[in-house]
Amino acid sequence: xxxxxxxxxxxxxxxxxxxxxxxxxxxxxxxxxxxxxxxxxxxxxxxxxxxxxxxxxxxxxxxxxxxxxxxxxxxxxxxxxxxxxxxxxxxxxxxxxxxxxxxxxxxxxxxxxxxxxxxxxxxxxxxxxxxxxxxxxxxxxxxxxxxxxxxxxxxxxxxxxxxxxxxxxxxxxxxxxxxxxxxxxxxxxxxxxxxxxxxxxxxxxxxxxxxxxxxxxxxxxxxxxxxxxxxxxxxxxxxxxxxxxxxxxxxxxxxxxxxxxxxxxxxxxxxxxxxxxxxxxxxxxxxxxxxxxxxxxxxxxxxxxxxxxxxxxxxxxxxxxxxxxxxxxxxxxxxxxxxxxxxxxxxxxxxxxxxxxxxxxxxxxxxxxxxxxxxxxxxxxxxxxxxxxxxxxxxxxxxxxxxxxxxxxxxxxxxxxxxxxxxxxxxxxxxxxxxxxxxxxxxxxxxxxxxxxxxxxxxxxxxxxxxxxxxxxxxxxxxxxxxxxxxxxxxxxxxxxxxxxxxxxxxxxxxxxxxxxxxxxxxxxxxxxxxxxxxxxxxxxxxxxxxxxxxxxxxxxxxxxxxxxxxxxxxxxxxxxxxxxxxxxxxxxxxxxxxxxxxxxxxxxxxxxxxxxxxxxxxxxxxxxxxxxxxxxxxxxxxxxxxxxxxxxxxxxxxxxxxxxxxxxxxxxxxxxxxxxxxxxxxxxxxxxxxxxxxxxxxxxxxxxxxxxxxxxxxxxxxxxxxxxxxxxxxxxxxxxxxxxxxxxxxxxxxxxxxxxxxxxxxxxxxxxxxxxx
Amino acid sequence: xxxxxxxxxxxxxxxxxxxxxxxxxxxxxxxxxxxxxxxxxxxxxxxxxxxxxxxxxxxxxxxxxxxxxxxxxxxxxxxxxxxxxxxxxxxxxxxxxxxxxxxxxxxxxxxxxxxxxxxxxxxxxxxxxxxxxxxxxxxxxxxxxxxxxxxxxxxxxxxxxxxxxxxxxxxxxxxxxxxxxxxxxxxxxxxxxxxxxxxx
Numbered sequence: 001x002x003x004x005x006x007x008x009x010x011x012x013x014x015x016x017x018x019x020x021x022x023x024x025x026x027x028x029x030x031x032x033x034x035x036x037x038x039x040x041x042x043x044x045x046x047x048x049x050x051x052x053x054x055x056x057x058x059x060x061x062x063x064x065x066x067x068x069x070x071x072x073x074x075x076x077x078x079x080x081x082x083x084x085x086x087x088x089x090x091x092x093x094x095x096x097x098x099x100x101x102x103x104x105x106x107x108x109x110x111x112x113x114x115x116x117x118x119x120x121x122x123x124x125x126x127x128x129x130x131x132x133x134x135x136x137x138x139x140x141x142x143x144x145x146x147x148x149x150x151x152x153x154x155x156x157x158x159x160x161x162x163x164x165x166x167x168x169x170x171x172x173x174x175x176x177x178x179x180x181x182x183x184x185x186x187x188x189x190x191x192x193x194x195x196x197x198x199x200x201x202x203x204x205x206x207x208x209x210x211x212x213x214x215x216x217x218x219x220x221x222x223x224x225x226x227x228x229x230x231x232x233x234x235x236x237x238x239x240x241x242x243x244x245x246x247x248x249x250x251x252x253x254x255x256x257x258x259x260x261x262x263x264x265x266x267x268x269x270x271x272x273x274x275x276x277x278x279x280x281x282x283x284x285x286x287x288x289x290x291x292x293x294x295x296x297x298x299x300x301x302x303x304x305x306x307x308x309x310x311x312x313x314x315x316x317x318x319x320x321x322x323x324x325x326x327x328x329x330x331x332x333x334x335x336x337x338x339x340x341x342x343x344x345x346x347x348x349x350x351x352x353x354x355x356x357x358x359x360x361x362x363x364x365x366x367x368x369x370x371x372x373x374x375x376x377x378x379x380x381x382x383x384x385x386x387x388x389x390x391x392x393x394x395x396x397x398x399x400x401x402x403x404x405x406x407x408x409x410x411x412x413x414x415x416x417x418x419x420x421x422x423x424x425x426x427x428x429x430x431x432x433x434x435x436x437x438x439x440x441x442x443x444x445x446x447x448x449x450x451x452x453x454x455x456x457x458x459x460x461x462x463x464x465x466x467x468x469x470x471x472x473x474x475x476x477x478x479x480x481x482x483x484x485x486x487x488x489x490x491x492x493x494x495x496x497x498x499x500x501x502x503x504x505x506x507x508x509x510x511x512x513x514x515x516x517x518x519x520x521x522x523x524x525x526x527x528x529x530x531x532x533x534x535x536x537x538x539x540x541x542x543x544x545x546x547x548x549x550x551x552x553x554x555x556x557x558x559x560x561x562x563x564x565x566x567x568x569x570x571x572x573x574x575x576x577x578x579x580x581x582x583x584x585x586x587x588x589x590x591x592x593x594x595x596x597x598x599x600x601x602x603x604x605x606x607x608x609x610x611x612x613x614x615x616x617x618x619x620x621x622x623x624x625x626x627x628x629x630x631x632x633x634x635x636x637x638x639x640x641x642x643x644x645x646x647x648x649x650x651x652x653x654x655x656x657x658x659x660x661x662x663x664x665x666x667x668x669x670x671x672x673x674x675x676x677x678x679x680x681x682x683x684x685x686x687x688x689x690x691x692x693x694x695x696x697x698x699x700x701x702x703x704x705x706x707x708x709x710x711x712x713x714x715x716x717x718x719x720x721x722x723x724x725x726x727x728x729x730x731x732x733x734x735x736x737x738x739x740x741x742x743x744x745x746x747x748x749x750x751x752x753x754x755x756x757x758x759x760x761x762x763x764x765x766x767x768x769x770x771x772x773x774x
Numbered sequence: 775x776x777x778x779x780x781x782x783x784x785x786x787x788x789x790x791x792x793x794x795x796x797x798x799x800x801x802x803x804x805x806x807x808x809x810x811x812x813x814x815x816x817x818x819x820x821x822x823x824x825x826x827x828x829x830x831x832x833x834x835x836x837x838x839x840x841x842x843x844x845x846x847x848x849x850x851x852x853x854x855x856x857x858x859x860x861x862x863x864x865x866x867x868x869x870x871x872x873x874x875x876x877x878x879x880x881x882x883x884x885x886x887x888x889x890x891x892x893x894x895x896x897x898x899x900x901x902x903x904x905x906x907x908x909x910x911x912x913x914x915x916x917x918x919x920x921x922x923x924x925x926x927x928x929x930x931x932x933x934x935x936x937x938x939x940x941x942x943x944x945x946x947x948x949x950x951x952x953x954x955x956x957x958x959x960x961x962x963x964x965x966x967x968x969x970x971x972x973x974x
Contacts, residue, residue, distance in 0.1 A: 081901070129869075138868055145852050145865045148819070148830050155949030156822045172873060185922070551823045 008344065012399060019396045023292055030299055038307040039212055055484050055617045059592040062584050063484075069205040070581070071099070071242035074190065074470055078235035080197040083185050085233040090201055092225055097206065098218050103577065104188045104201035114574040115167075122166040123534050124527035124565055125520075127173040130166060131530060134537045139164060140544045156550070163542050163552050164534065174520065181474060190473040198239075198473050205244060212251045212310070219248040239466045249460055253742035254310040261741065265320055265734040272729055273328075276722075277335060279406055286327040289393040293323040296389030297382035304381055305374070312378040314738075314746060319383050321734025322361055322702060323390035325727040326354055329709075330398050331405070332723040338407035343399035351395065357705045358391045364701025367639070368694060371632055376694065416718045416725075423765035436672050436759065443679020450687035451629040453622060477598060481620045483516075483610060486592035490567050493591040494523035496615035503609055504595065513606055514599025519579045521570045531562060567591075629690045636693040643700060644674065651707070651767075658769055666711065669763040673703045677756030686748040695752035702731060703760025711767040721765075728761035809838045810965050811939065813957040817846075820952045834957075837965060840973040855973055912937045 077085045093102045118125060133139040143165050146152045154165075162168070181190050181200065188200045205218070226238055273283050297316060301308050333346045341349070365387070368380035422428050459467075471477050485500055487493035497518065504516055522530070545552050567585055570576050576583075585591040600606050610618045648667040655663040677699050681692055706724045710717070735757065738750025812835045818827040832846040841857030855862045864870035903918040915935045920926040933944040939960040945953040 129871075133868070141850075141865055142868065142871075144850070145863070147821075148817075148828060148846060148850075148852065149854070149863065150817055150819070150945070150953055150955060154821075155947060155951055156824075157949055172871060549824050549826075550821075 012344065012396070016396045016400055019392055023295070023393075026295055026299055030295060033299060033302050037302050039313075040307045040309045055486055055592070055619070056590060058586065059486055059584060059590060060484070060619070062586065063592065063594060066204070066581060066584065067480075068243040070202060071205065071240065071244060072200065072202045072470060073241075074198040074200050074239040074473060075229075076192075076196050076198045076237040078233060081185060082233070083187065083199065085229060085236045086187060086199040086201070088232065089225075089229055089238075092228075093201065093203060096221070096225075098214070098221070099203045100206050102201060102203040104199065106183055106186050106188065110574050110577070114577070117573045117575050118170060119162065119167050120561055121563075121565055122162060122170065123531045123560060124522065125170050126166055126530040126534060127170045129173050130164070130169045131533055134533055137537075139537065140541045142169075143541065143545070144548075159545070159550060160552055163545055164538055166534070190475075192469075192473050200474065212248075215244050215248045216251065219245060239470050241467050241470050245463055246459060249463065250743075251310055254314050257314045257741045257743075257746075261314070261734075261737040262320075264740075265737050268733040268737075269320070269324060269730050272726065272733070273331075276411060276726060277331065277405075278408075281402075281405060282327075282331050285331065285398065285401060286324055288397075289327045289390045290320055290323055292393045293319070293386035293390030297384075297386030300385035301378050301382050305378055308382075309375050309378055311375045311743075311746075312382060314741060314743075316379060316382045316386070319386050319734075321731040322383070323387055324730045325357060325705070326391050326394040327398070328726045328730065329354060329357075329723045330394055331402070332719055332726060334402050334405050335407060335411055336409050336719040336722065338402070338405055339409065343402050347395060347399050353709055354391065354395065356708055358387060360701050360704050360708075361387055364697050367636075367697050371636075371690075371694070372628065412722055413718055416721050420717055420721060420765060420768065423768065429766065432763070433668065433672070436676065436763070440672070440675035440679045443682035444675070446682035446685070447678060448682075448687045449633075449689070451626050451633060451689055453625040453629060479598070480622060481597050481600065483595040483597065483616055484592050484619050485595065485616050486590070487615050489589045490585050490591045491524055493585075493593055493615065494521060495525060496613070497593050498523055498526055500609075500613050500616050503613070507605065507609055512600070512602050513597050514601075516595050516597050517579070517582065518595045519570075519582050519593055520575065521565065521567060521583070524564045524566075527564045531560070535560065633688075633690040633693055636690065636697070640674075640693060640696055640700070643697075644670065647700065647704060654711075655767075662769065666707070666767045668766050669707045669760055670700060670704060672763050673699055673756045673760035676759035677752045680751050680755030681748065684751055686744075686751060689745075689748070691745050691749045692752050695749045696756065698753060699756030699760065703757055706760050706764040707767045710764050711769075717768065724761065724764060728757060731757055732761075808962040810962055811836045812959075812961040812963075813939070814959045815955055815957050817953065817955045820954075822949070822951060835965075835969060835972070837973065840965075840970070843969075843972050857973075 073089065075086050075089055077083065090102060090105055093099055130139065133142055143163070146165055146168065147154055147159075152168075154168075158165070158168070181188055183189065184197055184199075190198050190200060192198060222240070229238060230236060269286070270283050273286060277283075294316075297319070298308065301312065329350055330346065333350055334343070337346065362384055365380045365383040368376045368383075371377070483500070483504070485493060485497045487496050501518065504518075507513055508516065542552055567583060571580060571583070582594045582596070583591070584594075597606060607618045610616045647670055651666040651670070652663040655666045674696060677696055678688070678692070681688055686692070706728060709720045709724050732754055735750055735753040738746050739754065741747055741750065812833070814833050815831065817830045817832075819830075820827045829849075830846050831848050832844065834845070835843045837843075841855065844854040844856075846852040850865065852863070852865045854864075860872060860874040862870045862872050902922065903920055906917040906919075908915050908917075913935060914937070915933065918932045918934070920929065920931075930946045930948055932946075933942075934940055935942050939957070941957055943953075943955045945955075947953070
């Protein structure tokens with residue numbers, strides 16, 4: 001900056017105009033980008049995409065996406081058999097265009113389709129028991145026992161059409177469906193503990209569950225229909241379960257979070273600026289730099305990720321408090337010294353500290369980028385670009401915009417001097433440190449650790465209790481513990497499945513697990529084997545039946561249906577009822593079958609089943625995520641400790657000239673702020689998790705600025721302290737308001753930040769060298 | 775689907791312990807009387823197209839707590855055990871065929887019907903059957919007409935008759951086949967240890 005003032009001014013003007021052109025360009029770009037952008041509100045997409053297994057991620061996501069589209073209703077009519085209400089609900093759902101594939105009714109057509117299909121493809125669908133009996137030549141004995149049994153109700157008709165009783169055997173040995181469900185009055189039903197019948201209907205959303213506006217309309221429409229149902233049949237109860245209800249709830253809450261937090265922090269900041277500056281211009285200036293920050297952040301996120309997550313928006317509203325610091329520093333400088341220096345001089349004076357402040361904030365936000373969480377990555381990008389945008393607006397434009405700003409050199413001087421002098425007293429320092437240590441000790445004693453991802457989402461009590469009731473009635477938990485069997489083609493997948501199932505059945509017999517569900521679709525290879533074996537043995541059995549006196553005709557070989565069942569055919573028929581969700585096939589042929597597992601008694605034994613099995617993997621997503629949370633929390637803790645050590649050492653190094661005591665004292669603000677941030681969690685019963693660690697990183701990144709400013713400004717302690725106080729207050733305002741969020745993870749995040757930043761601000765004067773000159 | 779039959783059958787056997795009962799309410803009192811009933815049976819199945827019926831004989835035990843044990847002795851051995859959770863049917867040298875409430879949920883439904891019968895729950899019985907109870911001298915007769923699917927798809931009617939105990943069941947199938955089961959040598963002593971083993 002050795003150039004003369006004039007050429008410098010010209011150069012700055014050029015820069016300012018270039019930045020203006022860029023901003024106008026960005027505005028145009030945003031006006032094109034925003035209408036076409038997608039706001040994501042899925043909680044799942046906040047979760048990491050990384051995994052520790054070999055299943056193609058698209059298969060897992062395909063399954064997940066489909067599960068997310070499911071909605072289940074349970075209806076309890078006034079009396080157990082009053083099914084008009086159920087029928088009305090079924091018919092009404094059928095008329096809605098946002099939902100497809102309504103299931104739950106087993107009418108005549110359904111039963112007939114099931115029966116006809118099972119009969120037509122009885123060779124292909126032969127159960128393993130039948131195949132075994134044929135091989136062991138005991139099938140005839142079994143047929144005979146069925147004929148003699150008074151309980152079987154066999155007719156001559158059945159014997160003529162299916163002399164080997166293949167259809168019957170397949171039905172007896174059909175795969176069990178999990179849960180506690182049965183069929184009543186041709187409907188799928190469950191019973192609660194009081195013996196009431198609940199009718200179960202389920203369907204699939206046509207679109208994606210996660211278009212916010214649509215899903216809000218759908219949820220509204222469904223609740224209108226529910227009210228109509230209850231009006232017509234007053235004593236009817238209805239329960240629902242579906243990701244759409246949760247995501248809509250999350251979106252609604254996030255929206256109200258944004259409006260509450262955003263509005264309040266804006267109002268608070270405006271009030272604060274008015275109180276200190278007593279004019280409108282600084283407010284407009286700060287709003288300008290914040291707006292440009294938000295513009296840059298939003299564009300960066302949309303360009304890099306193609307969408308912005310609703311939680312990013314909630315968390316990003318807290319960036320305002322950080323972005324505003326640059327404006328405040330500059331404006332405070334002008335407020336106190338605007339009469340003694342030109343705007344450019346002020347800038348020159350402040351630039352080093354502003355750059356350091358930006359640099360520390362950028363580093364802390366960039367640390368968030370290495371976490372595997374899409375939401376946090378977005379936040380990190382948003383913050384980095386937003387801060388750069390706000391920073392550039394301050395340093396390039398403010399010097400041209402602050403000419404008319406009034407100067408009040410003595411603003412808050414009494415208070416600030418009092419505060420600084422207070423901190424000069426040894427007694428004050430010691431008692432404050434002592435109080436902080438006690439606070440930290442008590443807080444840390446109450447600190448617990450919990451990495452459960454359930455904390456990511458706060459489920460409203462009503463939805464939660466409905467979910468619990470549904471689990472109690474259907475015995476179908478929402479635990480997503482399953483094996484996934486996959487292959488490059490449907491056929492390969494089914495062959496892998498057939499190889500694996502005996503092992504699983506064996507485990508079930510041993511009591512390692514109580515229940516598993518799988519599809520009832522044999523591979524083509526298996527179907528062909530079945531047909532061959534049945535054709536080989538059936539003549540002998542039919543001959544034996546004829547000798548018994550039964551008039552049974554040989555089925556001619558042409559009459560045997562040799563057509564093989566394809567997954568498409570299977571999906572089209574009633575036989576796949578209740579199992580369709582367990583099969584997933586992509587256009588490129590990649591396919592997978594899910595096997596949900598319940599009642600696990602020995603988790604390790606279950607996991608081991610998948611070992612050395614081609615194309616079989618154990619999946620427990622919640623556990624996986626929890627492990628991942630734990631891992632990252634541990635990694636971040638290590639990173640944090642390393643960071644704190646580096647920072648403390650550099651503080652000690654910086655202050656080495658002022659004696660050992662002073663050097664050590666300069667590390668106190670950061671150590672105490674970290675301690676207070678942690679103990680706040682102990683006091684508020686918020687368990688420590690990954691999010692607290694992330695918040696701690698921000699505490700360090702932001703809190704360090706206060707110490708830096710106060711120790712840098714050897715000349716003007718008051719102006720530094722005023723700027724720091726305002727920066728701290730605005731930051732506390734915007735982060736503190738996160739506590740109002742509906743999501744406990746965000747509340748915890750906010751608490752840590754508030755505790756930490758408040759402590760950082762409180763103890764920052766410790767770094768001031770004793771006996772400074774006013 | 776035809777397995778409901780088993781349950782119904784057991785249900786019928788339960789109806790066997792009463793005498794001179796005219797109303798279902800009075801049946802209820804009779805039910806509590808014998809925790810165990812044994813009898814020998816003779817069964818003839820008249821199947822269309824067969825010149826003579828399929829004839830078989832055996833024994834059965836009904837225990838209020840353990841369920842039904844049914845063993846055919848001639849022309850070949852076949853054992854059947856049933857309670858409100860599972861049914862097991864076995865012939866010599868073969869793995870038993872097991873049907874559980876969970877694998878065949880419909881069956882479970884009928885079992886809950888069965889437990890209703892234990893309590894002579896008139897409402898539940900009347901929900902599933904039209905009941906006609908009549909009496910001549912000491913001989914009573916109860917005719918059950920199934921009301922709804924799938925019961926009414928399987929048989930047209932079930933006729934029970936007896937004096938002190940149930941002595942005969944006649945099942946008329948929808949296919950015009952008929953099964954007649956006759957019980958003799960009734961005995962209501964408590965179960966022996968060996969007998970309890972049979973239910974395992």
